[in-house]
């Protein structure tokens with residue numbers, strides 16, 4: 001996140017989540033266990049993007065958020081970091 005302060009993260013979306021009332025253990029599977037069921041719940045969730053963004057901005061390291069595993073979120077964070085670096089380099093070159 002660099003020098004930009006973390007915004008206050010809105011969590012109102014949680015009230016509309018598809019996983020309300022679903023066993024939380026489903027979203028925090030043991031290492032190597034299937035994430036398929038959790039991702040199925042996320043697939044039909046109307047607040048999926050909010051949930052994913054919350055997890056990305058909060059650096060959530062565990063569990064399924066927004067239909068994505070830790071590894072998938074790590075990939076997105078890396079990609080965003082590379083894009084920020086590229087944008088910063090482009091700005092310096094001007």
Ligand code: SF4
Nearest residue numbers: 017019042045051066
């Ligand atoms: S995307 Fe998945 S984990 Fe996130 S609120 Fe919806 S159902 Fe729950």
